Amino acid sequence: SQELEQSPQSLIVQEGKNLTINCTSSKTLYGLYWYKQKYGEGLIFLMMLQKGGEEKSHEKITAKLDEKKQQSSLHITASQPSHAGIYLCGADRGQGAQKLVFGQGTRLTINP
Amino acid sequence: DVKVTQSSRYLVKRTGEKVFLECVQDMDHENMFWYRQDPGLGLRLIYFSYDVKMKEKGDIPEGYSVSREKKERFSLILESASTNQTSMYLCASSLLSFLRETQYFGPGTRLLVL
Numbered sequence: 001s002q003e004l005e006q007s008p009q010s011l012i013v014q015e016g017k018n019l020t021i022n023c024t025s026s027k028t029l030y031g032l033y034w035y036k037q038k039y040g041e042g043l044i045f046l047m048m049l050q051k052g053g054e055e056k057s058h059e060k061i062t063a064k065l066d067e068k069k070q071q072s073s074l075h076i077t078a079s080q081p082s083h084a085g086i087y088l089c090g091a092d093r094g095q096g097a098q099k100l101v102f103g104q105g106t107r108l109t110i111n112p
Numbered sequence: 113d114v115k116v117t118q119s120s121r122y123l124v125k126r127t128g129e130k131v132f133l134e135c136v137q138d139m140d141h142e143n144m145f146w147y148r149q150d151p152g153l154g155l156r157l158i159y160f161s162y163d164v165k166m167k168e169k170g171d172i173p174e175g176y177s178v179s180r181e182k183k184e185r186f187s188l189i190l191e192s193a194s195t196n197q198t199s200m201y202l203c204a205s206s207l208l209s210f211l212r213e214t215q216y217f218g219p220g221t222r223l224l225v226l
Contacts, residue, residue: 004154031212042116042202042217050212088154090215098143098206098213099170104154 004091006103013079014111021074021106023089029069031092033100038085046074076108084110115139116218118203124224131190133221135203142208144186145215146170146178149200161186162208193225 005024013019023032031050035043047056049065049072056063060083062075076083086107090100119134135144143162147155147170157170159178167178175197179187186205190197200222204215 009152033214035217040200040220040222042219043204045214045216048212048214090155092212098208098215099145099157099160100215101157102147102155104152 004089004101004103006087006089006106008106009104010107010109012109012111015080016078019076019079019108021087021108023072023074023103025070025091027070029065029072029091030094032063032065032072033090033092034063034072034074035088035090036085037088037105043088079110081110081112084108116203116205116216118201118218118221120221121219122222122224124226125190125193126226127194129190129193129225131193131223131225133188133190133201133203133223135186135188135205135218136184137186137205137216138184139205139207139216140183141205141216142183143206143213143215144180145204145206146176146186146188147202147204148172148197149202149220155202158188193223195225197223198225199223 034046047063052067052069054065060077086105088105090102093099116137145160146158161167161180177189202220203218206215207213
């Protein structure tokens, strides 16, 4: 079965610094989703990537899917306290009905 | 605006109790999902439903059942709660289509079984 590995598991950065979170799959990714979760709350959809080499941005967050479609990265530029939370990547299992498998999450803390 | 609601944010139950977790979506989505989230394990799929009265087991269905009598409502049932079912439970919904569709999540229910 497909597994997703996220790294790092936790990350503490100074406000204003850039950071990157990685999501690696053992199999080809046909649909890769990034979500953000505030502590103790539900998941908020950030972006979806489908094509090899695809890159999407929203405000200060950029997500990329590599050409081989086995790794995705989430990059935050000039981090702010509002970026703090847990970031999860999810991948389409390719079994229809949009069932996803998720990574274990990356806990991001922003220090002022 | 897309909305998925869950009946409770926090629940405390005793071992052996029957527990109902309710999820409602107002987007007319066909697909609905129940996950549990545990530290270090990420989200794991318990059950999902792609239509009224239709259900399919996910990765960890043991100890759980589900009910979907109406399109907008998907219930997760713990027949006899056990302490290892203490967890955060998340409901999600998505549109059924030939395209890849985003799953929209509820706020979660944090369940403590004593």
